[in-house]
Amino acid sequence: MAAEQEEGLKLLGVRASPFSHRVQLALKLKGVQHEYLQENLENKSQLLLKYNPIYKKVPVLLHKEKPIIESLVIIEYIDETWDGYKILPHEPYRRALARFWAIFIAEKCMYTIWTTAWTFDEEKREKGTEEVSEILKTLENELKDKLFFGGDALGFVDIVGVFLAFWFPILHQVLGLPQLVVIENFPKLYDWSQRLLDLNVVKETLPPKEDVFAAFSANLQRSNNATK
Amino acid sequence: MAAEQEEGLKLLGVRASPFSHRVQLALKLKGVQHEYLQENLENKSQLLLKYNPIYKKVPVLLHKEKPIIESLVIIEYIDETWDGYKILPHEPYRRALARFWAIFIAEKCMYTIWTTAWTFDEEKREKGTEEVSEILKTLENELKDKLFFGGDALGFVDIVGVFLAFWFPILHQVLGLPQLVVIENFPKLYDWSQRLLDLNVVKETLPPKEDVFAAFSANLQRSNNATK
Numbered sequence: 001m002a003a004e005q006e007e008g009l010k011l012l013g014v015r016a017s018p019f020s021h022r023v024q025l026a027l028k029l030k031g032v033q034h035e036y037l038q039e040n041l042e043n044k045s046q047l048l049l050k051y052n053p054i055y056k057k058v059p060v061l062l063h064k065e066k067p068i069i070e071s072l073v074i075i076e077y078i079d080e081t082w083d084g085y086k087i088l089p090h091e092p093y094r095r096a097l098a099r100f101w102a103i104f105i106a107e108k109c110m111y112t113i114w115t116t117a118w119t120f121d122e123e124k125r126e127k128g129t130e131e132v133s134e135i136l137k138t139l140e141n142e143l144k145d146k147l148f149f150g151g152d153a154l155g156f157v158d159i160v161g162v163f164l165a166f167w168f169p170i171l172h173q174v175l176g177l178p179q180l181v182v183i184e185n186f187p188k189l190y191d192w193s194q195r196l197l198d199l200n201v202v203k204e205t206l207p208p209k210e211d212v213f214a215a216f217s218a219n220l221q222r223s224n225n226a227t228k
Numbered sequence: 229m230a231a232e233q234e235e236g237l238k239l240l241g242v243r244a245s246p247f248s249h250r251v252q253l254a255l256k257l258k259g260v261q262h263e264y265l266q267e268n269l270e271n272k273s274q275l276l277l278k279y280n281p282i283y284k285k286v287p288v289l290l291h292k293e294k295p296i297i298e299s300l301v302i303i304e305y306i307d308e309t310w311d312g313y314k315i316l317p318h319e320p321y322r323r324a325l326a327r328f329w330a331i332f333i334a335e336k337c338m339y340t341i342w343t344t345a346w347t348f349d350e351e352k353r354e355k356g357t358e359e360v361s362e363i364l365k366t367l368e369n370e371l372k373d374k375l376f377f378g379g380d381a382l383g384f385v386d387i388v389g390v391f392l393a394f395w396f397p398i399l400h401q402v403l404g405l406p407q408l409v410v411i412e413n414f415p416k417l418y419d420w421s422q423r424l425l426d427l428n429v430v431k432e433t434l435p436p437k438e439d440v441f442a443a444f445s446a447n448l449q450r451s452n453n454a455t456k
Contacts, residue, residue, distance in 0.1 A: 080320040
C-alpha cells in the first residue's frame with residue numbers, strides 16, 4: 001500500500017471515538033494520506049460548525065473543500081473515490097448484505113449496548129442485557145466460520161465492528177456489565193475480534209486504550225454526579 | 229420504460245407503509261415487474277418470519293430466493309441490479325450527498341415527526357414541533373431552486389421524501405398537528421411535494437389516501453384507549 005498524497009484532504013475527528021476511527025481505518029486501507037484535525041467537543045472548531053452545521057458532530061471528511069458527513073456514508077465515498085483495497089464487495093447482493101450488517105452493528109447493536117451500559121435502572125439494564133446477548137448471538141451466527149464478516153479479508157462490516165473488538169471490552173471494564181454479554185462468551189465473535197486487533201492497519205489506527213478508558217471513566221463520573 | 233419480467237421477484241410489503249412504497253416506486257422507475265405480497269402485521273406470514281427473522285418487518289425484497297432487507301439498502305440494490313433509470317447519481321460526491329439526505333429524511337426527519345405526532349405530552353409536543361420546523365427549514369434550504377432533491381429528475385432523496393408529500397399531510401389531518409409544521413409554510417418544499425405527487429410513477433404506486441387515513445385513525449384510537 002503506497003501512501004497516496006491527496007492535496008487538501010482533511011479529517012475532523014476525535015481520537016477516542018469509534019466513529020472517527022472507522023474513517024481513519026478506511027483511509028489507511030486505501031493508503032490515502034490526509035491531515036487529521038483533532039476536535040474538542042466541548043469547544044467545537046469553526047471548521048466543524050461550518051462544515052457540519054446540521055449535526056455539529058465528527059467525523060467530517062473534507063475533500064477539495066467539500067464536506068462528507070456520517071461515518072458509513074464517508075466510508076462508501078472513500079471506497080468509490082480511491083482505487084486499491086476494496087472495502088465493499090463488487091456484487092450487488094453481497095454489497096446489500098454488507099450494508100445491512102454494517103447498519104445492524106452501527107445502529108441496533110451499538111445503540112443497544114450503549115443505552116444498556118449507561119442506564120442505572122436495574123430493570124432496564126436487565127432487559128437491555130438480554131437484548132445485547134441476542135444481538136451478539138445473531139452476529140455469531142452470521143460470522144459462522146468466516147475469518148471476517150467480509151469473508152477472507154477485512155471489509156465494510158468489520159470496519160464498523162471494530163467497536164465490538166476494542167471499545168466494547170473497555171466499556172465492560174469501566175462499567176462492570178454483566179458476564180452474560182462478555183464477548184468471550186461468543187467464541188467465533190471473540191476469535192474474530194482478536195484477529196481484527198492483530199491486523200497492523202487496525203493497530204496503527206486505534207487510539208491508546210488509556211484514552212478510551214479515561215473518556216468512559218469521565219463519562220461515568222459525570223453521570224454519577226448528575227444522579228447524586 | 230418497458231416492463232422487464234423478472235422471474236421469482238417478490239416484494240413483501242404493507243400497502244399503507246411509506247417504507248414499502250419506497251421500494252415499489254424504485255421498482256416502477258426501473259420498470260421491473262414483481263409479485264407483490266401484502267403482509268398483515270398482526271399475523272405475519274411464514275415467508276416474512278423466514279426471510280427477515282431479525283426485524284420481522286416489511287419491506288423485504290426476495291430476488292432469486294435471497295432476501296434484501298432495509299428499504300434504503302433495497303433501493304441501492306435495485307439501482308445496482310437493473311439498468312435503466314438511474315436512482316443514485318454516478319459521481320461519488322453526489323452519491324454521498326444523496327445518501328446523506330436520504331438518511332436525514334428516513335431517520336432524523338421521520339423519527340422526529342413521528343414521535344412528535346404521537347406524543348400527547350404537551351411539553352414534548354411543543355419541543356418536537358420546534359424540531360420538526362427546524363428540520364423542514366433545513367430541507368427547504370437544501371432544495372433551493374432545484375425541481376427535485378435529485379436535481380432535474382426524481383432521485384434517491386425524493387423517493388424517501390414521498391413521506392413528506394403524501395403521508396405527512398394525512399398525519400396532520402388525523403392528529404391536528406400545529407400549523408407551524410404544515411408543509412405549506414415551506415414554499416419550496418410545498419411546490420416540490422406537489423411536483424412529486426403529480427408524477428405518474430408516484431401516483432401509480434401510492435396507496436389510496438383513505439387506507440392511510442384509516443391506518444392512522446386506528447392507531448389514534450388504540451393510543452386513546454391505552455391512555456384511558
